[in-house]
Amino acid sequence: MYAFDEHTRVERIGEARWSGAVADVYNVGSAPNGGYLMAIGARALAGDLAHPHPLTVTAHYLRRSENGPVEIRTTVVREGRTLSTGAASLFQDGREVVRLLATFTDLETAEGPSHVSASAPDLPDPEDLPSSADVPGLPAVVRAFDHRLTPASVGFALGVETGRAEVEGYTRFPDDRPVDPFALLLVADALPPPVLNVVEADWVPTIEMTVHVRAIPSPGWLSFRLGTRALVDGHLDEDGEIWDRSGRLVAMSRQIALVLPPRDGGRRGPQ
Amino acid sequence: MYAFDEHTRVERIGEARWSGAVADVYNVGSAPNGGYLMAIGARALAGDLAHPHPLTVTAHYLRRSENGPVEIRTTVVREGRTLSTGAASLFQDGREVVRLLATFTDLETAEGPSHVSASAPDLPDPEDLPSSADVPGLPAVVRAFDHRLTPASVGFALGVETGRAEVEGYTRFPDDRPVDPFALLLVADALPPPVLNVVEADWVPTIEMTVHVRAIPSPGWLSFRLGTRALVDGHLDEDGEIWDRSGRLVAMSRQIALVLPPRDGGRRGPQ
Numbered sequence: 001m002y003a004f005d006e007h008t009r010v011e012r013i014g015e016a017r018w019s020g021a022v023a024d025v026y027n028v029g030s031a032p033n034g035g036y037l038m039a040i041g042a043r044a045l046a047g048d049l050a051h052p053h054p055l056t057v058t059a060h061y062l063r064r065s066e067n068g069p070v071e072i073r074t075t076v077v078r079e080g081r082t083l084s085t086g087a088a089s090l091f092q093d094g095r096e097v098v099r100l101l102a103t104f105t106d107l108e109t110a111e112g113p114s115h116v117s118a119s120a121p122d123l124p125d126p127e128d129l130p131s132s133a134d135v136p137g138l139p140a141v142v143r144a145f146d147h148r149l150t151p152a153s154v155g156f157a158l159g160v161e162t163g164r165a166e167v168e169g170y171t172r173f174p175d176d177r178p179v180d181p182f183a184l185l186l187v188a189d190a191l192p193p194p195v196l197n198v199v200e201a202d203w204v205p206t207i208e209m210t211v212h213v214r215a216i217p218s219p220g221w222l223s224f225r226l227g228t229r230a231l232v233d234g235h236l237d238e239d240g241e242i243w244d245r246s247g248r249l250v251a252m253s254r255q256i257a258l259v260l261p262p263r264d265g266g267r268r269g270p271q
Numbered sequence: 272m273y274a275f276d277e278h279t280r281v282e283r284i285g286e287a288r289w290s291g292a293v294a295d296v297y298n299v300g301s302a303p304n305g306g307y308l309m310a311i312g313a314r315a316l317a318g319d320l321a322h323p324h325p326l327t328v329t330a331h332y333l334r335r336s337e338n339g340p341v342e343i344r345t346t347v348v349r350e351g352r353t354l355s356t357g358a359a360s361l362f363q364d365g366r367e368v369v370r371l372l373a374t375f376t377d378l379e380t381a382e383g384p385s386h387v388s389a390s391a392p393d394l395p396d397p398e399d400l401p402s403s404a405d406v407p408g409l410p411a412v413v414r415a416f417d418h419r420l421t422p423a424s425v426g427f428a429l430g431v432e433t434g435r436a437e438v439e440g441y442t443r444f445p446d447d448r449p450v451d452p453f454a455l456l457l458v459a460d461a462l463p464p465p466v467l468n469v470v471e472a473d474w475v476p477t478i479e480m481t482v483h484v485r486a487i488p489s490p491g492w493l494s495f496r497l498g499t500r501a502l503v504d505g506h507l508d509e510d511g512e513i514w515d516r517s518g519r520l521v522a523m524s525r526q527i528a529l530v531l532p533p534r535d536g537g538r539r540g541p542q
Contacts, residue, residue, distance in 0.1 A: 036375065056479040060327075075372050096348065101358075103331055110506060111505055112532070114502055115436065115501075116500070117435070118500035118501050199386060210525070212527050214501060215503060228386075229385065229520075230523075232486060232519070232520065233381035234382055234384060237483060237485075249465070252501075261384065
């Protein structure tokens with residue numbers, strides 16, 4: 001079994017109730033990554049909805065979550081012919097830590113016109129970029145992937161001030177697990193926050209993240225571009241695009257997050 | 272009372288239950304606009320949450336909605352010091368038509384660093400752009416505003432093929448109501464779909480839309496830029512930015528929608 005499948009495994013424990021375990025593999029400091037929690041919740045929802053693939057998933061991060069047991073309670077909101085909508089709540093110690101709202105579909109049967117003006121990032125080959133494993137000080141969630149990041153993307157970690165809130169590069173799972181629509185939910189949040197290249201921050205807690213899965217990726221490297229266009233009074237957007245090796249856009253993500261400057265040293269979580 | 276306030280008025284009818292009316296002023300054909308329904312739901316949530324302004328609101332559009340009575344059922348998910356999260360469901364004829372998940376805050380007290388690389392669209396003065404009231408064939412929701420759209424934005428309506436899925440211009444309410452965070456939820460969805468400039472479609476039903484309110488707009492014209500970067504197998508993104516007269520980014524929006532080509536003439540709604 002691939003690592004990601006083990007780490008997002010959920011087991012039905014009742015009507016619309018699932019149990020899982022939050023591993024420490026995808027942590028940022030001592031807190032689990034938000035995209036990872038979204039993937040766990042989406043897996044539980046997949047067990048209760050009629051369609052197989054998350055098309056759009058929104059997560060609101062309510063409280064600090066922990067490594068360890070998690071219970072997921074699902075609600076089927078609507079089942080249609082081509083779309084199913086559901087909600088899920090992740091509970092730890094009896095408290096709701098994440099709320100999800102998602103619509104699923106079958107991406108393999110999607111039909112209709114195409115017209116793409118966006119383009120994949122223009123990058124050197126992945127083999128010509130340094131591995132994120134060689135960049136000091138990055139969190140566990142980054143090291144859980146074979147990321148190849150451009151040097152400007154991790155300027156903050158290398159002591160280089162780029163002044164550009166952008167992160168670009170490639171990624172894949174170290175165990176070569178194919179990145180499916182569920183893994184895309186994690187990948188979309190598994191990169192260093194681009195805003196670190198323009199301000200110092202101890203922590204960039206996500207308030208809400210939405211991921212649109214646009215296609216099932218082909219095997220191999222994925223490329224990505226992540227950027228923050230506006231940090232305003234401590235609130236920031238973070239927009240991501242993920243592309244597969246065949247040149248298809250496979251996911252778009254957007255989150256709204258907070259910057260907690262270094263003076264708030266020990267503070268964690270958006271509340 | 273301004274028109275928008277009248278059209279989004281909700282009345283408490285019980286514990287976490289609100290009643291409203293869906294006006295026909297913001298229709299697309301015979302269906303109410305999605306951003307309008309979001310604004311009604313957000314108004315009800317505001318009555319039950321501790322913070323005054325929607326910061327991030329996600330709506331999933333479940334079924335075709337109608338003009339007429341609507342009941343809104345709210346759930347307070349979490350109340351924190353600086354953020355409150357709630358869910359809302361819009362019911363018509365006993366069926367849920369829209370599900371919302373939202374986090375509110377007080378934008379007037381937001382504090383923290385700022386760093387903005389995005390910029391407002393570069394446009395002629397609003398007085399030098401034609402009013403959308405003079406463009407034939409646009410839906411009621413567009414005519415409910417004083418929009419000033421660049422000619423390329425409405426190429427589809429003028430019989431000009433631009434091949435660029437972009438809409439740019441200015442907007443304000445005809446009765447000069449200030450655009451507050453609730454009205455931004457409607458404005459974000461009150462423009463012609465940019466995708467109409469690259470494909471023919473009878474209908475572009477929204478599956479899910481998320482709006483981030485980034486600041487309280489200053490009075491006067493707002494400028495906006497709306498674009499579709501990838502239409503893939505009938506699924507499309509639509510990204511919007513709204514700026515105020517003082518040059519501040521006041522909202523970012525993203526939706527995922529479907530294109531229903533002309534051959535599907537009578538079909539309505541995403542299911």
